[in-house]
Amino acid sequence: MSILHAKNIHAYFGTNHIVKGISLETEPHQVTAIIGPSGCGKSTFIRCLNRLHEETPGARAEGSVIIDGENIYGERVDPVSIRRKVGMVFQKPNPFPGMSIFDNVIIGLRLTGEKNKEVLASVAEESLKDAALWDEVKDKLKTPGTSLSGGQQQRLCIARALAVEPKILLMDEPTSALDPIATSKIEDLLSKLKKKVGIIIVTHNMQQAARISDTTAFALMGELIESGPTSSIFTAPRMQQTEKYITGRFG
Amino acid sequence: MKSLKQRQLINTCVHILLVGACLVSALPLISIFTYIVLRGAPGLSLHFFTGLPQPIGEPGSGMGNAISGTFVLLGIASGIGIPWGLVAGIFMTEYRDTRMASCVRFSAELLSSIPSIVIGLFIYEQIVLRMHHFSALAGGLALSIIMIPTIARSTEEQLLLIPAHIREAGLALGLPRWKVTCHILLPGIIRSIMTSMMLAIARISGETAPLLFTAFGSRFWPESIFEPIASLPIQIYNLAISPFEEWHQQAWTGAFILALFVLSLNIATRLVMRQKEPLS
Incomplete structure (x- = not known):
């Protein structure tokens, strides 16, 4: 039973057709990597999976994405509620400016109505532990999130996404x-995290995809060329373009 | 290629010119302030802050009512102008590409270039004539109109400085857009917004023209916002055009206090800005 099933996703910026009918299914407890050269639409595609793409002025998306038996592109679906199920980590670490480490982690819960301080504190601890950051920050939870190093900031962003207990975590490079x-x-963290959430990661680093993912999908020029178990994609690709890409002949 | 000596000479000359230019541009400020201190400071006394204006020849004359009146006016103006400007600024960023936002932006630009006496006249027509008397409320309202464009534009500018991915990170948490703006973006720039508020207050605290026929002035302590009220700029004006030396002295001291207030607001702004947190 897949946890996310994207069917025939098309995405546009104005009249630019960026994603041309990508379909993808992901299994629970797995890391799915999407690889492909820059500009192939892989980032745009995963931004369609939590309906973030349409927040950019002039951008729109079509198709259907089934999560939990529900099409998130259905007529009466509120994108806000979708994004609670599908978290996202961005390319650049982006802790909220002017906010402490603690506040950064719990802001999602706090702003959706959780006021109980004990609950918030325990969620913060658990999320930071899940993001393998707790030991490094437990004595300075009140310091600004922006004071951490880049790698710590990125794990803080992972903790922030985990705190609202998404089912799927999208990671954009x-x-x-x-x-x-x-x-x-x-x-290292991802291999532990996938026990809790399904992970879809976009990367242009093929070694990374090979190291961490269970399933790999290769995208090119807005289309999905092929997808399958990571081991077979990297050792025995079915399509010629995939083989050319992973052997470094273009991209 | 010029010789080293020549280049050093040119360097020295340009250096002197630059320092000279800095001094020249700072000179008016320094001389005005020195002059105000020299003329105003001798008139300082306790009763200047606590007393009411007295008839000529009476001892214990002061500008207490004007000082407190100025604070009342600034309070009313901030109470109206700050939230108004803030909301307009947020609107312009949130609905950036809409025709309405361009209209608001253009209006704000126009509004900030309207002479302040025209704003005073407008309030006189709309409020004073309808209420049949001058009032602190009308004065504060006139000042608030001057504040709105300043605050709206700077709120917009500050919000736009926040990278788009910060907003997206908030949206990706499953938060509605208004919560992202009010609880994540605005707190991140609260210092810059406070700075612009303080600058806007500093700017209107010396405004005289819009108060002439709105707040009007008064010789008594402020009692109600529906009554005419004294203010430093107007009182300074009235004292300065009087024929009495004693009143001239008071006007200087009032000017000194007003300048000191504006200066300290500006310095405070600088101090706040210095600890500004970098946006990620």
Whole structure:
């Protein structure tokens, strides 16, 4: 039973047709990696999975995405409620400015009405532990989130996304702004996280996709060329374009 | 290629010119302020702050009513102008590409270039004539109209400085847009917004023209916002055009206090800005 089933997603910026009918199914407890050259529409595609794409002026998306048996592009669906189920981590670490580490983690819960301080404190601790950041910040929860290092900020953003207990976590090149050590910390983290949430990660680093994902999908020029178990995509791709890309002949 | 000596000489000359230009541009400020201090400071006394204006020759004359009146007017103006400007600024960023937002932006630009006496006249027509008397409320309202465009524009500018992915991160948490703006974006720029508020207050605290036929002035302590009220700029004006040396002295001291107030607001603004947190 898949946890997310995207069917025939088309995305546009104005008249620019960016994503041309991508379909993708993801399994629970798995990391799905989407690889492809820059500008192939992979980021735009995952931004359609939590309906964030349409927040950009002039942008729109078509198709259907079934999560929990519900089409998030259905007529009466409120995008706000979808985004509680589908969290997102961005390319650049973006803790909220002027907010402490603690506030950054619990802001999602607090603003949706949770006032109980004990609940908030325990959620903060749990989320920070899940994001493997707790030990580094437990003595300075009151300091600004922006005072952390880049890698810590990114894990803070992961904790912030986890605190609202999403079912799926979208990650848009989450390590491309980080150094190798911070990157490997986040990669290690993903293998633990996937027990809790389904993960869809966009990366243009093929080694990363090979290291961390169970399923890999290859996108090119707004279309999905092929997808399948990571091991077979990297060792025995079915399509010629995939083979050319993973052997480094273009992209 | 010029010789080293020549280049050093040119360097020195330009350096002197630059320092000179800085001094020249600072000179008016320094000389005005020194002059105000020299003329105003001798008139300082306790009763200047606590007393009411007295008839000529009477001891214990002061500008207490004007000082407190100015604060009342600033309070009314801020109470109306700050939320109004803030909301307009938020509107312009949230609905950036709409025709309405461009209209608001254009109006704000026009409004900030309207002579303040015209704003005073407008309030006189609309409020004073209808209420049949001058009032602190009308004065505060006139000042608030001067504040609105300043605050709206700076709120908009500050909000636009926040990178788009910060807003997206808020939306991605499953928060409605208004909560993202009010609880995540605005708190992040609260210092810059406070700065612009303080600058707007500093700017209107010396405004005289819009108060002439709105707040009008008074020789008594402020009692009600529906009564005419004294204010420093108007009182300074009235004292300064009088024929009495004693009153001239008071006008200078009033000017000194007003300048000191504006200066300290500006310095406070600088101090707040210095600890400003970098946007990520």
